[in-house]
Amino acid sequence: MVVDCGGGTVDLTTRKLLENNKLSEITERTGDFCGGSYVDREFLKFLSRKLGESAINLLRENNYGQMQYMIQQFCRQLKFGFTGNRNDFDLFEFDIEENCPVLKQYCKDDIKEKMEQDDWIIDINFEDLKSMFDPVVGKIIRLIRGQLDSNKDKCSAMFLVGGFSESKYLQMRIKEEFEKLVPPIVVPKQPITAIVRGACEYGLNMSTIVDRTLKYTYGILADRDWIDGDPVSRRKKVRGNVDKIEVFHKFVTRGTNVGVDEEFSKCYTPVRPGQTFLKFSIYITTGLDAKFCDEFGMKLLGTLRIDLPDVHLGLNRNIEFSLIFGKMELVAKARNLQTGKTYNTSLDLDLS
Numbered sequence: 030m031v032v033d034c035g036g037g038t039v040d041l042t043t044r045k046l047l048e049n050n051k052l053s054e055i056t057e058r059t060g061d062f063c064g065g066s067y068v069d070r071e072f073l074k075f076l077s078r079k080l081g082e083s084a085i086n087l088l089r090e091n092n093y094g095q096m097q098y099m100i101q102q103f104c105r106q107l108k109f110g111f112t113g114n115r116n117d118f119d120l121f122e123f124d125i126e127e128n129c130p131v132l133k134q135y136c137k138d139d140i141k142e143k144m145e146q147d148d149w150i151i152d153i154n155f156e157d158l159k160s161m162f163d164p165v166v167g168k169i170i171r172l173i174r175g176q177l178d179s180n181k182d183k184c185s186a187m188f189l190v191g192g193f194s195e196s197k198y199l200q201m202r203i204k205e206e207f208e209k210l211v212p213p214i215v216v217p218k219q220p221i222t223a224i225v226r227g228a229c230e231y232g233l234n235m236s237t238i239v240d241r242t243l244k245y246t247y248g249i250l251a252d253r254d255w256i257d258g259d260p261v262s263r264r265k266k267v268r269g270n271v272d273k274i275e276v277f278h279k280f281v282t283r284g285t286n287v288g289v290d291e292e293f294s295k296c297y298t299p300v301r302p303g304q305t306f307l308k309f310s311i312y313i314t315t316g317l318d319a320k321f322c323d324e325f326g327m328k329l330l331g332t333l334r335i336d337l338p339d340v341h342l343g344l345n346r347n348i349e350f351s352l353i354f355g356k357m358e359l360v361a362k363a364r365n366l367q368t369g370k371t372y373n374t375s376l377d378l379d380l381s
Contacts, residue, residue, distance in 0.1 A: 030176055030184050030211070032169070032203075033224060034193035035064045039169050041176050043184065047239065054241045056179045057284060063168035065193035068108055069100045071161035079151050080125075080144070084135040092131050099129035111158055113198035118155045125149040159198075166202050173207060186213045194220045235356045240288045243281060245313040247293075247330075247352055247359075250322045251278035252300045263321070267300055277322045280352050283315060287354045294351040296366075302343035308334045309350055311361055311376065331376040333361045342367065354378065 033040045040060035044052040073096075077085045088096050107121060125132055126149040133141065133149065177184055187207065193199060194216055204214050217223040231237060255264045255272035263274050280293045299307060311330045312322050319327065339346055346367055353360040355378070362373040 030173070030180075030187045032173060032187060032189050032191075032194070034169065034189060034191040034196075034199065034220075036066045036192055037062060037064045039063050039172060039191075039193070041172055043176055043180055045182075050237065051239045052237055053239055054286070055182070056176055057242050057244050059172055059175060061168055061172060063165050063172075064191075065108075065165075065196070067165045068161050069104070071164060072100065072103050072108075075153075075157060075161060076151070080132065080136050081140055083137070084132060084140070087135040088129070088132050095129055095131050099132070102128045107153065107158055108161075109196075111162065111196070111198050113159065113162075113201050115155050118158070121153045121158075123151045123153055125151060162196075162198055166199055169199065170202065170206050173203065177207070177210060184211045186215060187211045188223075189214065189216045190220045190223045192221050236289075238289060238356065240286050240291075241354070242286050243283055243354075245315060246279060246283040246317060246319065247281050247311065247313055248277050248279040248319075249350070250275055250310040250312065251297065252276075253278075273300065275322070277312060277314075277319050277324075277327070279319070282317055284317075289356055290353060292351050292353045294349055297348050297350055298344050299337060299346055303340055304337055305340060306334055306336050307348060307363070308332055309361065309363060311352070311359075330359070331361065331374060333363055333372060333374045335363045335365065335372040336370075337365070339367055 030041060030043045038060050040058065042054060042058045043056040045055050047053055073085055085096075103123070106123075111118070125144070133144070136144065173187075187203075189200065189203065200214075200216060208214060252267075252273045252275055255274040259274050264272050265274065267273050278295070280295065281287065297307070310322070310332045312327050313330050314324070314327045316324070316326055321327075322329075333350075335348065337346055337348075346365070349364045349366055351360075351362045351364075353362060357378065359376045359378045360373055361376060362371060364371045
């Protein structure tokens with residue numbers, strides 16, 4: 030398992046090492062917005078409780094650069110060195126006048142009076158700092174547990190990479206939770222460089238990845254005959270007084286393991302005899318049993334339009350439509366089986 034703890038997001042993937050140093054993805058990639066910058070947000074919430082929420086909001090709106098400088102000072106003085114061990118921590122005096130003097134003017138009078146008595150010093154104790162980390166670290170632990178639960182086999186190693194993985198407290202909490210389940214929990218000497226190096230190596234040899242586990246269900250908007258039991262509100266009539274309904278025609282379901290360049294195909298025909306083109310609208314969803322393309326969570330990924338010149342053939346024109354899961358992109362391809370002409374377009378595979 031690789032746990033990439035960045036500044037904004039944390040992303041997880043579990044791979045199986047195959048022969049010849051090939052990698053197979055055996056679970057869905059997961060992630061959330063719980064990177065290191067969210068500890069900074071908790072610090073701002075802490076200041077809001079001390080100085081007033083309106084003061085922090087005004088600082089953000091009018092002096093964003095100075096707010097960022099203050100956060101950098103917090104990181105340098107407190108965040109980066111926090112180990113989670115009480116013995117390593119002494120009560121810290123955070124000096125507003127020194128780190129962000131402009132903030133003083135945004136505080137309300139009663140708060141100003143109190144802070145002036147304290148020389149604009151805010152005491153940060155061990156529990157205060159720990160409480161800034163814990164909501165973020167808790168999310169990361171839940172993500173790791175979810176990855177382990179979705180894996181049928183025992184995970185043999187965990188790698189923590191990305192800038193936030195340098196946090197000693199994060200390392201300690203992850204080891205406390207998972208060391209018995211995954212004995213080797215490894216942090217490279219340069220966690221950020223490890224990501225860059227891995228990206229470069231994959232760019233030089235993209236055959237390393239042999240398959241992936243899909244995060245989404247893929248399909249297209251398609252017409253089929255309306256049948257009893259279908260929603261009456263969705264019934265539409267086409268030429269010839271035929272009742273049709275537009276549905277989500279599923280190609281491949283979320284959680285399916287697909288090989289690189291694996292192709293999924295289905296055949297379609299025009300809805301109307303005189304139709305001169307056919308448009309395929311490709312949708313994705315995290316749902317497993319979606320029926321319609323306007324359901325919650327549906328996302329239009331892209332469209333592919335093809336010409337249908339043989340109008341004299343009426344409905345007897347077969348089009349083979351395919352989705353091909355490439356190394357870095359999804360290819361939508363349509364082939365007119367009468368003329369042999371092929372159309373295709375590349376779409377974002379959404380590997381994030």
